[in-house]
Amino acid sequence: MLEIFLGLYIFMLAAFVGYGVIKGVPALLHTPLMAFTNAISGISLVGSLVAAGAHYNDVSTVLGAIAVLCATINVVGGFWITDRMLRMFKKQDPKADAAGDAAS
Amino acid sequence: MISQVETLYLIASFLFILGLRGLTAAHTARRGLIFAELGMGFAIWGTLIHPDIMARFEIAGFFETYKWILLTFFIGSAIGIAISALIPMTRMPERIALSHAFGGLAAALVGVSEYYREQVIAGHMDHTTMGAIGFEVLFGGLTFTGSLMAFGKLSGLIPGRNITWPLQNQSNILMFGGTFVLLVLITIDPSNQVLFYAMAAMPLLLGILFVAPIGGADMPVVITLLNSYAGLAASATGFALDNNVLIIAGAIDGASGFILSVVMSKAMNRSFRNVLFGAFGKVDEEDAAMASAGGERVQEASVGDAAMLLSGAGSVIVCPGYGMAVAQAQHVVGELAEILEANGTQVRYAIHPVAGRMPGHMNVLLAEAKIPYTALMELEEINEDFKNTDVALVVGANDVVNPAAKHNPASSIYGMPVLNADLARSCIVLKRSMRPGFAGIENELFFAPNTVLTFGDAKDTLTKVVEALS
Numbered sequence: 172m173l174e175i176f177l178g179l180y181i182f183m184l185a186a187f188v189g190y191g192v193i194k195g196v197p198a199l200l201h202t203p204l205m206a207f208t209n210a211i212s213g214i215s216l217v218g219s220l221v222a223a224g225a226h227y228n229d230v231s232t233v234l235g236a237i238a239v240l241c242a243t244i245n246v247v248g249g250f251w252i253t254d255r256m257l258r259m260f261k262k263q264d265p266k267a268d269a270a271g272d273a274a275s
Numbered sequence: 276m277i278s279q280v281e282t283l284y285l286i287a288s289f290l291f292i293l294g295l296r297g298l299t300a301a302h303t304a305r306r307g308l309i310f311a312e313l314g315m316g317f318a319i320w321g322t323l324i325h326p327d328i329m330a331r332f333e334i335a336g337f338f339e340t341y342k343w344i345l346l347t348f349f350i351g352s353a354i355g356i357a358i359s360a361l362i363p364m365t366r367m368p369e370r371i372a373l374s375h376a377f378g379g380l381a382a383a384l385v386g387v388s389e390y391y392r393e394q395v396i397a398g399h400m401d402h403t404t405m406g407a408i409g410f411e412v413l414f415g416g417l418t419f420t421g422s423l424m425a426f427g428k429l430s431g432l433i434p435g436r437n438i439t440w441p442l443q444n445q446s447n448i449l450m451f452g453g454t455f456v457l458l459v460l461i462t463i464d465p466s467n468q469v470l471f472y473a474m475a476a477m478p479l480l481l482g483i484l485f486v487a488p489i490g491g492a493d494m495p496v497v498i499t500l501l502n503s504y505a506g507l508a509a510s511a512t513g514f515a516l517d518n519n520v521l522i523i524a525g526a527i528d529g530a531s532g533f534i535l536s537v538v539m540s541k542a543m544n545r546s547f548r549n550v551l552f553g554a555f556g557k558v559d560e561e562d563a564a565m566a567s568a569g570g571e572r573v574q575e576a577s578v579g580d581a582a583m584l585l586s587g588a589g590s591v592i593v594c595p596g597y598g599m600a601v602a603q604a605q606h607v608v609g610e611l612a613e614i615l616e617a618n619g620t621q622v623r624y625a626i627h628p629v630a631g632r633m634p635g636h637m638n639v640l641l642a643e644a645k646i647p648y649t650a651l652m653e654l655e656e657i658n659e660d661f662k663n664t665d666v667a668l669v670v671g672a673n674d675v676v677n678p679a680a681k682h683n684p685a686s687s688i689y690g691m692p693v694l695n696a697d698l699a700r701s702c703i704v705l706k707r708s709m710r711p712g713f714a715g716i717e718n719e720l721f722f723a724p725n726t727v728l729t730f731g732d733a734k735d736t737l738t739k740v741v742e743a744l745s
Binding site: 178190193196203210211215222227228232237238241242252261 | 291292294295296298299300301302304305308311312315318319321322323325327328330331335339340341343344346347348350351352354355356358359360362364367370371374375377378380381382384385387388389391392395396403407498499502505506508509510512513514515516517518519520521522523524525526527528529530531532533534535538626628633634635636638639642643645647648649650651653
């Protein structure tokens with residue numbers, strides 16, 4: 172019974188920390204934020220890895236393996252696409268603009 | 276061994292929060308991402324040496340233990356990279372919806388697998404774990420099918436409009452209540468397998484029924500809400516497995532989705548309840564009330580007129596909307612801005628929080644078109660500047676620039692914060708046709724004396740404007 176309360180405390184504190192930090196994310200980065208938290212919530216990978224690797228029984232292994240597949244898509248794909256988006260966000264660069272004009 | 280695992284999890288949790296902090300500013304965001312990636316690496320490492328896996332390793336050896344993990348991990352990585360590297364930025368909302376579906380499914384499957392192991396095979400499951408697994412399967416299943424529906428709507432596989440049927444809200448709420456009752460019953464008696472599988476199946480149906488009535492323009496709220504549910508499902512997994520890093524990461528994800536959905540609802544001046552159960556049911560009446568505006572004439576401008584207006588302007592504010600994404604016009608918007616800036620014109624962008632189909636959608640598209648993020652302004656930052664601006668260029672936006680929201684209490688969007696495009700000295704609206712926007716109402720802006728409309732595909736029109744100017 173104590174363990175569940177420990178878990179609830181952790182959940183509550185993490186939710187407040189998450190709320191506080193994420194409040195500060197500017198609207199500019201809201202799409203990358205979603206991709207980012209999506210990658211992080213792929214952390215259910217951790218649960219599925221145990222199910223797929225510990226060989227409790229065949230059903231658990233198969234379900235776990237499918238879960239690993241889904242979670243990996245999120246983790247790897249989520250980080251990848253967040254990076255792809257963040258790379259696009261550039262500050263003003265007058266030199267690059269001038270070069271672009273000259274080329275066109 | 277267990278203390279090693281826990282140490283790695285602790286480091287992972289720390290890095291996740293540190294990474295998230297990086298996202299609070301554009302110039303630190305990529306560093307934050309690297310922290311989070313490292314955190315994920317530690318979490319995976321910690322899990323690969325989990326006592327249950329190591330026990331298997333002692334008996335069966337490396338290959339037997341890790342074969343399924345390695346196989347699915349590599350296939351998953353390949354799929355993840357392929358989707359993320361190839362998908363166009365305009366389709367980002369679909370990509371996000373799809374990944375919520377994967378996240379929900381993963382959580383639900385782990386839940387079923389745990390139930391099978393502890394109850395069906397071993398025959399002993401305590402009530403607390405059962406409750407956690409119940410929540411996990413509930414949120415996971417709901418997120419899975421709900422996100423698939425959102426994906427279908429966003430990608431056009433399912434009609435994007437709101438699908439309604441009689442007694443819809445009543446039956447949905449009844450079913451949701453029923454699922455919750457099943458959850459309570461299974462927690463009291465974990466051994467009832469029929470009950471468990473019924474409880475696991477119900478959310479799958481609920482996800483479909485909940486999202487079906489919600490129209491395309493309300494998708495930002497749905498996606499963010501499903502984001503939150505995916506996080507809660509992951510957190511519930513943590514409770515079921517006594518795994519703190521799962522609880523923490525899930526709580527963060529849940530909080531993020533929650534914040535974003537509040538931001539979206541506020542930007543539409545609507546409550547959650549209204550978005551989820553409203554289905555824009557009253558639109559027809561308001562449409563009739565607004566019909567008087569439809570009698571007036573709009574002023575049409577040719578591409579040449581629009582180009583002339585823009586070339587003579589000292590300052591321009593671009594107001595992008597979902598239409599810009601549909602027409603994939605972001606790159607040509609960037610080209611136009613380059614020409615205008617070379618001309619000495621100040622070009623800025625006014626981003627409404629719900630422009631597009633997900634939070635931040637327009638920012639990503641304009642960043643893709645190499646527009647510096649310093650020129651992308653939020654609604655509150657720029658709304659006062661419209662009145663001192665020569666031209667407001669509306670690209671595929673509609674409801675977010677409708678002045679009726681400011682002064683017409685009969686309008687269904689009354690009270691919603693809108694961009695003051697009507698206050699600019701002149702306003703050019705690029706529009707495909709005179710069809711009203713998603714809210715189904717006429718836009719007063721189009722009939723204003725200082726507004727001109729240029730009809731046609733936004734990308735074609737802007738390409739011609741660019742040609743005329745260069």
